Amino acid sequence: METIIQSVFSGILMGCIYALIALGLSLIFGVMNVVNFAHGNFVMLSMYFTFWAGSLYKIDAIFSPIITFPLLFLFGILVYHGLIKQTLQEHYTIQIAVTVGLMTFLGAITQLVWQARPRALAYSIVQGTIRFGSYTIALSRLISAIISLIIIMIISYFLAKTWPGMAIRATSDDSNAASLMGINFQRTYALAFALGSGLTAIAGGLLMTFQQVDPTMGLRFGLLSFCILALAGLGSITGLVISGLIVGISESLAMTFWDPRARTLVIYLIFILVLWFKPRGIFGRK
Amino acid sequence: MNPMLHVNEISSGYGKITILRDINFQVKENEVVAIIGSNGAGKTTLLKTISNLIPATTGKILFQGKDIVKFPPHMITQLGIAHIPEGGKLFANMTVYENLLMGTYNHRKNFQKSVLEEIYQIFPVLKKREKQLAKTLSGGEKQMLSIGRGLASQPKFIMLDEPSQGIAPKLVDDIYNKLSILKEKGLTILLIEQNINYALHLAERAYVLENGKIVMDGSSEELLNSEHIKKHYLGL
Ligand SMILES: Nc1ncnc2c1ncn2[C@@H]1O[C@H](COP(=O)(O)OP(=O)(O)OP(=O)(O)O)[C@@H](O)[C@H]1O
Ligand SMILES: [Mg+2]
Numbered sequence: 001m002e003t004i005i006q007s008v009f010s011g012i013l014m015g016c017i018y019a020l021i022a023l024g025l026s027l028i029f030g031v032m033n034v035v036n037f038a039h040g041n042f043v044m045l046s047m048y049f050t051f052w053a054g055s056l057y058k059i060d061a062i063f064s065p066i067i068t069f070p071l072l073f074l075f076g077i078l079v080y081h082g083l084i085k086q087t088l089q090e091h092y093t094i095q096i097a098v099t100v101g102l103m104t105f106l107g108a109i110t111q112l113v114w115q116a117r118p119r120a121l122a123y124s125i126v127q128g129t130i131r132f133g134s135y136t137i138a139l140s141r142l143i144s145a146i147i148s149l150i151i152i153m154i155i156s157y158f159l160a161k162t163w164p165g166m167a168i169r170a171t172s173d174d175s176n177a178a179s180l181m182g183i184n185f186q187r188t189y190a191l192a193f194a195l196g197s198g199l200t201a202i203a204g205g206l207l208m209t210f211q212q213v214d215p216t217m218g219l220r221f222g223l224l225s226f227c228i229l230a231l232a233g234l235g236s237i238t239g240l241v242i243s244g245l246i247v248g249i250s251e252s253l254a255m256t257f258w259d260p261r262a263r264t265l266v267i268y269l270i271f272i273l274v275l276w277f278k279p280r281g282i283f284g285r286k
Numbered sequence: 287m288n289p290m291l292h293v294n295e296i297s298s299g300y301g302k303i304t305i306l307r308d309i310n311f312q313v314k315e316n317e318v319v320a321i322i323g324s325n326g327a328g329k330t331t332l333l334k335t336i337s338n339l340i341p342a343t344t345g346k347i348l349f350q351g352k353d354i355v356k357f358p359p360h361m362i363t364q365l366g367i368a369h370i371p372e373g374g375k376l377f378a379n380m381t382v383y384e385n386l387l388m389g390t391y392n393h394r395k396n397f398q399k400s401v402l403e404e405i406y407q408i409f410p411v412l413k414k415r416e417k418q419l420a421k422t423l424s425g426g427e428k429q430m431l432s433i434g435r436g437l438a439s440q441p442k443f444i445m446l447d448e449p450s451q452g453i454a455p456k457l458v459d460d461i462y463n464k465l466s467i468l469k470e471k472g473l474t475i476l477l478i479e480q481n482i483n484y485a486l487h488l489a490e491r492a493y494v495l496e497n498g499k500i501v502m503d504g505s506s507e508e509l510l511n512s513e514h515i516k517k518h519y520l521g522l
Binding site: 163166167169170173174176177178179180181182183184185235 | 337339358359360361363364368369371375376377378379380384387388389391392394435439
């Protein structure tokens with residue numbers, strides 16, 4: 001029993017970070033109907049940047065988003081204008097080809113620059129554990145989960161209450177009608193892409209406070225976020241968080257009670273089951 | 287005096303297919319002008335071309351003397367043109383209030399709540415439904431919200447694409463009553479309609495669009511009495 005609770009708890013903490021990653025994917029997909037297959041590699045790239053910032057400039061992983069967020073935000077704008085914009089009028093297979101191409105490209109770059117070796121930061125100011133009765137939790141994981149939820153709430157607020165946020169929602173409902181309101185929807189698309197990409201910087205920094213990065217992670221985080229998005233559907237951030245938790249908990253239980261190597265398998269299984277039974281997601285609209 | 291809108295030799299279409307050919311017409315300030323035509327005549331295409339949702343292949347569109355044919359859609363609305371698109375085209379997953387708010391997007395730097403109050407006065411039902419998602423409204427309410435959203439941009443000139451489409455006859459009366467209020471307030475209106483009786487009773491002048499060409503124009507009275515209109519549009 002205690003092992004179950006311990007395992008569920010660490011799943012919940014991971015799930016919050018997963019939800020943050022999936023939120024970026026969801027923003028991009030929701031607004032311009034483009035599935036960014038490179039999304040997981042954006043997370044991986046952010047983790048390597050965090051590693052660099054930490055090992056070369058002694059910047060703590062938890063603070064690295066101060067540098068990596070603007071970097072990934074800018075990268076998102078460049079990718080949007082350089083690659084995505086040109087494919088919006090095309091058949092969706094072309095968009096897939098372009099983002100899968102980007103995924104492969106980023107994968108190759110990270111292998112060249114950082115080699116296949118796992119990289120980790122030796123030290124973060126967030127360390128140690130706290131005890132709840134007989135359970136122990138790594139402080140870094142707890143704080144990462146809390147920061148993820150705070151960022152998700154900030155994005156929620158941004159979408160609900162600010163002009164650029166509302167412009168993003170209006171554009172995702174009807175881009176032509178949005179432009180009739182005076183919204184430059186190309187700029188809105190670029191903003192959504194940049195934001196979606198920027199969020200991976202925050203997630204990457206948080207992850208590096210307690211784990212290493214290696215070149216297989218891009219694929220894993222990509223798959224994870226597709227799975228969460230498929231579970232959640234579009235339009236509900238609460239649904240996205242719950243889906244993140246479901247995936248986090250399932251993964252954690254699989255690692256505890258089955259085999260640590262089964263984590264990706266379980267995520268893939270959930271993905272398939274959702275596609276079979278609930279193709280529009282559990283929490284999505286329509 | 288210069289007309290408010292002067293469409294000059296405009297042609298446009300979809301891809302390689304040309305729909306509109308050499309369209310010419312004018313709307314003067316404070317005028318209500320209708321463009322009537324049956325299904326597939328090209329009425330919606332014409333409004334989309336004015337808003338540059340689809341590009342014109344030839345010709346000029348002068349708005350208050352300025353050629354706007356190359357302006358992107360979001361800049362055209364900034365000049366004071368409101369386009370109420372066919373079928374409403376609301377932001378389905380946003381509330382009624384948020385839809386109206388998006389209408390004020392051009393004035394977001396000095397947003398004034400009084401603009402929305404004025405719209406609620408014309409369409410009290412929108413005030414009642416304020417917090418509801420647009421997709422949950424009835425057909426008539428959707429049309430009113432779409433008109434309200436267009437008015438929220440405080441336009442000088444408003445273009446409506448078949449405000450009577452898909453709405454029960456009693457509600458069409460309602461909507462046309464609201465439009466005549468706007469007309470009395472001095473708003474310049476370009477009205478696209480299939481429902482000729484309604485259109486010609488609101489408008490002072492009209493153009494008849496058939497197969498992408500303007501085949502006739504005149505005052506509403508002249509058109510209502512013309513044999514061509516009687517025979518082909520009113521079934522008399
Ligand atoms: N997206 C499109 N691609 C290709 N052809 C189109 C497209 N939209 C409309 N058309 C064609 O353009 C012609 C004019 O269509 P349009 O929608 O302008 O007609 P309309 O006068 O508004 O008709 P209705 O009264 O039914 O709304 C039609 O023949 C239609 O099939
Ligand atoms: Mg039409």
